[in-house]
Amino acid sequence: MSLRMILLVALLACPGPSLLRANEQIFISGGPALRYFERNKVSSHDKFWGNFIHAGVLRYKEIAPTIPSGDTFTWLVFRPGYEARSREAEFDVPAEVENLIRPTGAKVVWFNSRDELINYLNRGQDRDKVKISRLEYFGHSNKRNWMFDYSNRLDGAVAEPFCLHLRDLRKIKSSSFAPGAYSQSWGCHSGEEYSAAWLKATGVRMVGAIGKTDYSGGGIPVLSTAGGYWTK
Amino acid sequence: MKTTPLFLALLIGILPASAQEMTETKPEAPAAQPPAEAVPTPAPAPATATPAADNPAPSDEFSQKVLPAEPPKKAKPIPTSLGDKSGPVWIGHRSVVDRYAGWGWVKKEKESWNQAKWVAMEETIGKSVAPGRNYSRPTQDDGMTYRLFGDFADYKAYEPNYDVFIDVFRIRGWEAVGREEIPKLSPPRGSTGGPSRFSERGANMRR
Numbered sequence: 001m002s003l004r005m006i007l008l009v010a011l012l013a014c015p016g017p018s019l020l021r022a023n024e025q026i027f028i029s030g031g032p033a034l035r036y037f038e039r040n041k042v043s044s045h046d047k048f049w050g051n052f053i054h055a056g057v058l059r060y061k062e063i064a065p066t067i068p069s070g071d072t073f074t075w076l077v078f079r080p081g082y083e084a085r086s087r088e089a090e091f092d093v094p095a096e097v098e099n100l101i102r103p104t105g106a107k108v109v110w111f112n113s114r115d116e117l118i119n120y121l122n123r124g125q126d127r128d129k130v131k132i133s134r135l136e137y138f139g140h141s142n143k144r145n146w147m148f149d150y151s152n153r154l155d156g157a158v159a160e161p162f163c164l165h166l167r168d169l170r171k172i173k174s175s176s177f178a179p180g181a182y183s184q185s186w187g188c189h190s191g192e193e194y195s196a197a198w199l200k201a202t203g204v205r206m207v208g209a210i211g212k213t214d215y216s217g218g219g220i221p222v223l224s225t226a227g228g229y230w231t232k
Numbered sequence: 233m234k235t236t237p238l239f240l241a242l243l244i245g246i247l248p249a250s251a252q253e254m255t256e257t258k259p260e261a262p263a264a265q266p267p268a269e270a271v272p273t274p275a276p277a278p279a280t281a282t283p284a285a286d287n288p289a290p291s292d293e294f295s296q297k298v299l300p301a302e303p304p305k306k307a308k309p310i311p312t313s314l315g316d317k318s319g320p321v322w323i324g325h326r327s328v329v330d331r332y333a334g335w336g337w338v339k340k341e342k343e344s345w346n347q348a349k350w351v352a353m354e355e356t357i358g359k360s361v362a363p364g365r366n367y368s369r370p371t372q373d374d375g376m377t378y379r380l381f382g383d384f385a386d387y388k389a390y391e392p393n394y395d396v397f398i399d400v401f402r403i404r405g406w407e408a409v410g411r412e413e414i415p416k417l418s419p420p421r422g423s424t425g426g427p428s429r430f431s432e433r434g435a436n437m438r439r
Contacts, residue, residue: 034357036357040298040299040369040370041295041296041297041298041299042295042297042298042299043293043294043295043297087357088357142293142294142392142395144395145390145392145395147390147392150294150392153354154333154352154353154354154389154400155296155333155335155352155353155355155362155370156294156296156333156334156352156392157333157334157352157389157390157391157392157398158389158390158392159387159389159390159400160387160388160389160390160397161387163390165390188293212293
């Protein structure tokens with residue numbers, strides 16, 4: 001067998017580098033709190049229903065030039081939170097969510113629970129072929145939990161099936177991610193503990209905030225704690 | 233300058249959905265600037281539940297503290313009972329804790345308060361809500377005891393200040409019993425792993 005043939009066989013036998021494959025870029029948006037629960041609080045959350053969508057749209061514009069052509073872009077949105085806000089605000093909030101996201105070209109996938117989210121990450125695509133090369137989260141969080149439903153079904157709390165706690169991260173398959181994948185949580189405090197647990201569970205580093213983040217300015221979230229910073 | 237129109241066009245192009253635009257077209261738009269921080273008034277010290285007392289939570293991010301009540305425009309009578317009062321009776325004691333989510337303590341009628349559970353209240357807005365919603369601020373019934381009608385949910389609630397999962401009571405109706413003292417009780421604390429420099433301070437405690 002010639003050297004050329006050996007190299008060809010070796011090339012075909014090796015799994016292709018992720019750069020040559022179409023990967024999936026994922027944004028995740030949690031839901032807004034209800035004004036019914038929040039309006040009289042000193043720390044009142046989510047005066048605008050679309051903080052976690054609008055911030056993502058602006059973030060998309062920032063990263064769009066770096067997204068390889070051929071990659072798919074999927075936006076996972078927590079449906080119950082927007083439906084509940086819809087009943088309160090008396091207009092079709094999920095339709096507005098889709099309108100906001102449409103210009104990005106993302107495929108909107110509504111999820112109804114933590115388990116549905118995990119299922120999508122593990123099996124939403126053929127993960128042998130389509131790996132996740134970017135995952136970014138916009139929503140409520142503390143250092144141990146992503147809270148998709150904060151102060152929506154329950155005043156000041158989160159229904160347990162509607163959050164992704166540290167203890168749930170082991171259910172996410174690390175094989176779903178491309179080598180060198182990028183992840184970031186734009187929620188509060190994720191860099192204090194969540195990022196490390198994410199790395200342990202998925203093998204992917206997650207940029208997270210030390211301190212609080214603030215969506216209320218209407219743009220990409222900014223750090224709002226004195227001395228706060230993003231973990232690398 | 234020749235480049236000005238192009239520059240302006242580019243500038244407009246990169247700002248397709250500014251907060252200002254949202255303000256004009258969408259309900260409940262984001263403020264252009266973060267709202268000025270409200271000045272909290274000292275909350276009444278909870279008589280029976282003080283989870284923050286020996287483990288202070290400096291962050292007010294998920295605080296349940298409410299703004300001062302506005303003077304009522306017209307005195308509104310507070311109902312003494314509401315909703316569906318069929319089925320088993322539970323006894324509930326409203327306890328307001330600034331940095332701890334939840335409604336208060338719930339027990340069976342013949343149980344002692346030591347057997348009570350700290351609960352988050354699942355409410356159906358417009359139908360069956362917590363009794364305190366009838367006040368101008370929902371915390372004004374702190375210290376009240378009620379007969380509650382409803383059941384415990386088959387899921388838990390995540391309490392974000394102390395990283396703990398608590399019970400959920402689905403309220404259908406209630407009757408006021410009155411203000412009363414109950415034995416000092418402590419809501420559950422973080423149960424995720426052993427104590428750490430984080431869990432000692434609970435969630436969101438970083439200054």
